[in-house]
Amino acid sequence: MEITENSRYGSDQRERVINPELFGLISGGLMIDTIIWEDRQKTNHQEAASCVHILDQTKLPLETVYLECTHWEQVADAISRMCIRGAPAIGVAAAMGVALGAQGSKAEDFSELSKELEVICQGLSKTRPTAVNLFWALDKMRRAAESMGNLTIAQIKERLRDKAVQMWQEDIDICRRIGKHGADLIPEGASILTHCNAGALATAGYGTALGVVRAAHSQGKNIRVYADETRPFLQGARLTAWELHQEGIPVTLITDNMAGHFMSRGKISVIVVGADRIAANGDVANKIGTYTVAVLARENGIPFYVAAPRSTLDLSLSSGADIPIEERDPNEVTHFHGYPIAPAGVVAAHPAFDVTPARYVTAIITEDGISRPPYNESLAK
Amino acid sequence: MEITENSRYGSDQRERVINPELFGLISGGLMIDTIIWEDRQKTNHQEAASCVHILDQTKLPLETVYLECTHWEQVADAISRMCIRGAPAIGVAAAMGVALGAQGSKAEDFSELSKELEVICQGLSKTRPTAVNLFWALDKMRRAAESMGNLTIAQIKERLRDKAVQMWQEDIDICRRIGKHGADLIPEGASILTHCNAGALATAGYGTALGVVRAAHSQGKNIRVYADETRPFLQGARLTAWELHQEGIPVTLITDNMAGHFMSRGKISVIVVGADRIAANGDVANKIGTYTVAVLARENGIPFYVAAPRSTLDLSLSSGADIPIEERDPNEVTHFHGYPIAPAGVVAAHPAFDVTPARYVTAIITEDGISRPPYNESLAK
Numbered sequence: 175m176e177i178t179e180n181s182r183y184g185s186d187q188r189e190r191v192i193n194p195e196l197f198g199l200i201s202g203g204l205m206i207d208t209i210i211w212e213d214r215q216k217t218n219h220q221e222a223a224s225c226v227h228i229l230d231q232t233k234l235p236l237e238t239v240y241l242e243c244t245h246w247e248q249v250a251d252a253i254s255r256m257c258i259r260g261a262p263a264i265g266v267a268a269a270m271g272v273a274l275g276a277q278g279s280k281a282e283d284f285s286e287l288s289k290e291l292e293v294i295c296q297g298l299s300k301t302r303p304t305a306v307n308l309f310w311a312l313d314k315m316r317r318a319a320e321s322m323g324n325l326t327i328a329q330i331k332e333r334l335r336d337k338a339v340q341m342w343q344e345d346i347d348i349c350r351r352i353g354k355h356g357a358d359l360i361p362e363g364a365s366i367l368t369h370c371n372a373g374a375l376a377t378a379g380y381g382t383a384l385g386v387v388r389a390a391h392s393q394g395k396n397i398r399v400y401a402d403e404t405r406p407f408l409q410g411a412r413l414t415a416w417e418l419h420q421e422g423i424p425v426t427l428i429t430d431n432m433a434g435h436f437m438s439r440g441k442i443s444v445i446v447v448g449a450d451r452i453a454a455n456g457d458v459a460n461k462i463g464t465y466t467v468a469v470l471a472r473e474n475g476i477p478f479y480v481a482a483p484r485s486t487l488d489l490s491l492s493s494g495a496d497i498p499i500e501e502r503d504p505n506e507v508t509h510f511h512g513y514p515i516a517p518a519g520v521v522a523a524h525p526a527f528d529v530t531p532a533r534y535v536t537a538i539i540t541e542d543g544i545s546r547p548p549y550n551e552s553l554a555k
Numbered sequence: 556m557e558i559t560e561n562s563r564y565g566s567d568q569r570e571r572v573i574n575p576e577l578f579g580l581i582s583g584g585l586m587i588d589t590i591i592w593e594d595r596q597k598t599n600h601q602e603a604a605s606c607v608h609i610l611d612q613t614k615l616p617l618e619t620v621y622l623e624c625t626h627w628e629q630v631a632d633a634i635s636r637m638c639i640r641g642a643p644a645i646g647v648a649a650a651m652g653v654a655l656g657a658q659g660s661k662a663e664d665f666s667e668l669s670k671e672l673e674v675i676c677q678g679l680s681k682t683r684p685t686a687v688n689l690f691w692a693l694d695k696m697r698r699a700a701e702s703m704g705n706l707t708i709a710q711i712k713e714r715l716r717d718k719a720v721q722m723w724q725e726d727i728d729i730c731r732r733i734g735k736h737g738a739d740l741i742p743e744g745a746s747i748l749t750h751c752n753a754g755a756l757a758t759a760g761y762g763t764a765l766g767v768v769r770a771a772h773s774q775g776k777n778i779r780v781y782a783d784e785t786r787p788f789l790q791g792a793r794l795t796a797w798e799l800h801q802e803g804i805p806v807t808l809i810t811d812n813m814a815g816h817f818m819s820r821g822k823i824s825v826i827v828v829g830a831d832r833i834a835a836n837g838d839v840a841n842k843i844g845t846y847t848v849a850v851l852a853r854e855n856g857i858p859f860y861v862a863a864p865r866s867t868l869d870l871s872l873s874s875g876a877d878i879p880i881e882e883r884d885p886n887e888v889t890h891f892h893g894y895p896i897a898p899a900g901v902v903a904a905h906p907a908f909d910v911t912p913a914r915y916v917t918a919i920i921t922e923d924g925i926s927r928p929p930y931n932e933s934l935a936k
Contacts, residue, residue, distance in 0.1 A: 235898040369812075403888070403896070405786060405810040411889070411897040419901050427903040429786040429888060431750075431811040431844025435909040438846060463812025465819060466851060473850050507784070507810060508792070510891055515784070516792040517616040520800050522808040528816040 206238065208263050208375050211270055211339050224277040224335065226270045230257040231375055231409075235416040246275035246294050253301040253308075256407065260376020261450045261486050262349070265307030266342045268298045272315040273338035276331050284323050287330060291319050303498040304459055304527045305450040306488045311341065345378035348483045349385040351541035356386030356446065356481050359537070359544070362395050364443045367433060369402040370461035371413035372448025372481065382481040383446040384417060386539065391423050398424040400442060402433055404461060406507045406524065430463050437474040445471050446539075449482040456532030456549025457494025462525055468534035477536040484540050487553060494529035502526045587619065589644050589756050592651055592720050605658040605716065607651045611638040612756055612790075616797040627656030627675050634682040634689075637788065641757020642831045642867050643730070646688030647723045649679045653696040654719035657712050665704050668711060672700050684879040685840055685908045686831040687869045692722065726759035729864045730766040732922035737767030737827065737862050740918070740925070743776050745824045748814060750783040751842035752794035753829025753862065763862040764827040765798060767920065772804050779805040781823060783814055785842060787888045787905065811844050818855040826852050830863035830919075837913030837930025838875025843906055849915035858917040865921050868934060875910035883907045 210227040226243040232255065233239050241257055243249045249271035252258050258267045275294035281287035295312045302308060318337045322330045360366065366387055370376075373384035380388060390397055399418055404410035411427055418425040428436065436442050445467060451459040458464070458480050471478040491497060504522035508514060516522065538545040538553065545552035591608040607624040613636065614620050622638055624630045630652035633639050639648045656675035662668035676693045683689060699718045703711045741747065747768055751757075754765035761769060771778055780799055785791035792808055799806040809817065817823050826848060832840040839845070839861050852859040872878060885903035889895060897903065919926040919934065926933035 236895065402812075403786070405784070405812060408896050415901045416898045419898050425901060427885075427888060427897050427901050429811070429843070431783075431786060431847055432904065432906060432909075434847035434850060435843060435906055436904075438909070462810070462816060466812055466815035466847060469815060469851055469854050470847060473854070504808075507808060511894065513892065513894075514617065515789050516808050517797045517800050520796045520806060520808050523813065523817075525813060525816055528813075528819070 206374075208378060209258060209267055209270065209342065210240075211273075211335070211342065213335070224274055226267070226274050228252045228258045228267065229375070231259060231413060232257055234375075234412050243274065245278060246271040247297065249274060250298050250301050253298070259409070260371060260373075261305035261307040261448065262345050262377040262382065262483055263375070264302060264305050265311035265485060266338075266345055266378050268301075268308050269311040269315050269338040269341045271298050272312065273334045276319075276334045279327075279331070281327060283327070284330070287327060288319065291316065302500055304500045305486075307450075307483075307485050310485045314341065342378045345483070346380055348541040349377050349380035349382060350389075352382050352481050352483065352539055353380060353385030353389030355541075355543050356479065356539040357389035357393055357395075359477070359479060359539070360386065360390035360395060360397065360444060360446075364390070364395065364397045365400060365441055366397055367400040367402070367436070367442045367445045367467065368414060369410065369430075369433075369447050369464050369467050370404045371409040371417070373414055373417045375413050375417060376448060381417070382448045382483065384414065386446050386479070386481050387418070387423060388421070391421075398426065400426050400428055400433070400436060402430045402463065402467070403427060404463060405430055409461070430466075433467055434470045437470050437476055442474075442476055445476055445478045446481055447479075449480050449486050450527055451491075451497050452480070452482060452487050452538065452553070453491040453494045453497060454489045454550060454553060455493050456535055456538065456545075456547065456553060457497070458530045458532070458535060458538075459494060459497040459499070459527050460530065462528050465528040465530045465534075468530040472534050478534055479537050479539055480535055481539040484542065487540075489553065494531065497527075497529055499528070500526040587755075589759060590639060590648055590651065590723070591621075592654075592716070592723065594716070605655055607648070607655050609633045609639045609648065610756070612640060612794060613638055615756075615793050624655065626659060627652040628678065630655060631679050631682050634679070640790070641752060641754075642686035642688040642829065643726050643758040643763065643864055644756070645683060645686050646692035646866060647719075647726055647759050649682075649689050649692040650696050650719040650722045652679050653693065654715045657700075657715045660708075660712070662708060664708070665711070668708060669700065672697065683881055685881045686867075688831075688864075688866050691866045695722065723759045726864070727761055729922040730758050730761035730763060731770075733763050733862050733864065733920055734761060734766030734770030736922075736924050737860065737920040738770035738774055738776075740858070740860060740920070741767065741771035741776060741778065741825060745771070745776065745778045746781060746822055747771075747778055748781040748783070748817070748823045748826045748848065749795060750791065750811075750814075750828050750845050750848050751785045752790040752798070754795055754798045756794050756798060757829060762798070763829045763864065765795065767827050767860070767862050768799070768804060769802070772802075779807065781807050781809055781814070781817060783811045783844065783848070784808060785844060786811055790842070811847075814848055815851045818851050818857055823855075823857055825858050825860065827860045827862055830861050830867050831908055832872075832878050833861070833863060833868050833919065833934070834872040834875045834878060835870045835931060835934060836874050837916055837919065837926075837928065837934060838878070839911045839913070839916060839919075840875060840878040840880070840908050841911065843909050846909040846911045846915075849911040853915050859915055860918050860920055861916055862920040865923065868921075870934065875912065878908075878910055880909070881907040
């Protein structure tokens with residue numbers, strides 16, 4: 175990957191607007207990259223250093239701003255504040271965070287570096303609890319580092335950087351395979367309801383649920399997407415509608431509470447959502463409201479598909495009851511862009527995810543194909 | 556009802572902040588009146604005239620502003636723009652609109668006045684299509700006027716004013732009776748989920764669904780309300796949370812897409828909502844999202860109650876399929892207080908209501924008592 179405008183960067187400049195075209199198109203047709211790794215060369219003005227550019231999704235669609243992270247703590251902060259979100263994207267960001275932390279290390283031997291990496295992994299692991307891809311990515315990086323005891327510090331730093339970039343590139347490939355498998359489930363003329371954003375922005379590129387949509391669209395199928403706006407963060411309105419609108423895939427934005435109405439009126443033919451963690455029995459944790467969509471789907475006889483990479487499977491958990499559900503700040507419910515929408519002092523709740531029991535899930539689409547119930551058997555394969 | 560500060564009013568002043576205490580407390584414990592009829596005496600500064608004060612609910616909870624309507628067209632506009640909303644409140648506003656229009660008439664005989672009233676009724680009837688209380692109220696006013704052929708114009712104006720004020724007062728009484736009947740269905744310690752605002756603000760006072768909540772609370776029951784925020788207008792966040800918070804009834808605000816999560820976790824023991832129109836078979840049109848709540852309730856074995864005055868019944872319709880569903884401006888979905896939350900140019904849908912089939916409705920609470928299935932029989936009584 176090439177970054178052509180290094181000279182424009184100042185190391186103290188954490189937030190800036192960039193022209194995404196300068197970064198090349200690596201995300202499979204999207205005009206915008208979710209996350210970018212940059213190797214900075216030594217110049218007269220700065221030391222050699224690495225930088226992770228993270229598209230600040232809290233500002234979309236009104237502003238396209240990249241956060242410039244030169245320390246792993248900035249990556250952790252970007253994950254915590256949902257500047258980057260979506261299980262696969264969080265995984266890639268965490269891997270890049272570890273690699274970035276390694277680059278910045280002053281450790282002089284393997285033991286010292288290992289201790290630093292453990293601190294970094296611990297720090298990144300505390301950012302968000304539900305998406306298992308975060309822990310999966312940290313585990314991969316941790317194991318990779320552990321196997322490098324015979325290398326020099328410089329070599330380890332380079333290998334960890336390569337590993338993170340490889341996971342980023344693989345994620346795009348995985349999404350394309352998910353899309354290909356999933357597209358077979360989308361009939362010509364389908365109206366596809368989706369919840370939240372499981373798109374290019376939720377991954378390194380292309381998307382999981384929206385990867386299925388993109389693949390069906392690129393096969394020439396005449397489809398329309400109904401996008402739940404997905405309160406309180408409005409990922410559907412701000413991100414899903416934006417991605418699809420940019421690519422000319424027909425999309426209708428609705429509030430979350432309209433999904434049932436359109437299902438009951440026969441307007442929705444299929445549902446595809448992403449996932450943040452899937453237990454061994456097929457229970458699916460995903461953005462708050464997914465359970466509701468699934469119940470409505472079954473009530474109306476509409477297939478409900480979950481699209482996610484294998485890295486979202488957590489076969490160590492026998493059911494969704496064991497998946498930790500993140501509780502976020504209630505102010506994210508009571509305020510909109512700093513503007514209060516509820517009376518001062520009112521109590522609000524903000525569970526960020528819910529669990530959809532496997533009995534509502536028609537099939538799970540991974541890069542390896544389509545899994546159907548009973549999931550204890552099909553997912554184990 | 557007494558208005559004590561007439562001297563503060565200027566007839567050209569359509570919007571102003573008033574101290575609600577000056578108007579007396581007529582809404583059953585609420586500090587704020589939804590709608591107020593004022594008879595203005597002739598003074599040195601102004602002619603004798605009438606005025607309808609409508610609390611502008613689009614500005615709550617941040618501002619308490621009353622619209623001052625001296626012409627029926629202003630009342631119609633306030634209904635259209637949802638400054639006053641909620642089926643029973645719309646009915647009262649429409650009745651006051653007719654009375655206000657009559658006061659302003661220059662008609663010299665009954666025939667002329669009748670024609671003017673018909674224009675007024677037609678105009679008011681076009682404001683919103685779904686809540687049947689609007690048409691019910693207009694019909695009542697029309698019939699009242701038709702029976703007054705033997706009275707003078709001045710007498711007719713006075714009688715129509717009395718009729719509208721009577722309907723307003725009766726609405727509060729009806730709500731209290733609904734509350735009393737419904738409270739019997741609320742167990743001690745209940746967590747009550749409600750959608751939208753079927754409160755004092757949706758009626759002349761006290762509320763339907765929130766009337767049930769208020770009555771249970773005043774019986775000393777230890778209850779908590781979960782209020783769906785109710786996108787896109789946020790009646791739950793802005794109005795229901797505000798009403799309950801003011802009165803010290805415990806309330807937790809949630810986004811619409813959290814309701815299913817809390818039901819599945821056993822946090823909700825009973826659901827009470829209002830209605831905009833109920834067909835003879837018990838199908839219920841209510842704020843968009845109500846159908847979803849009802850499906851989730853049945854899936855989780857939670858009773859789903861509808862609280863509404865008899866004036867919300869439309870026995871002329873055999874089922875909910877015949878209820879007209881208002882389609883509102885999609886900009887109300889894509890913008891929040893003028894701030895865009897979706898990319899420019901994205902298509903959005905905005906059905907303002909949905910229909911909950913009677914099979915999901917555990918019981919319907921009216922001022923006459925509790926109706927249970929089969930509704931074709933119980934409602935006809």
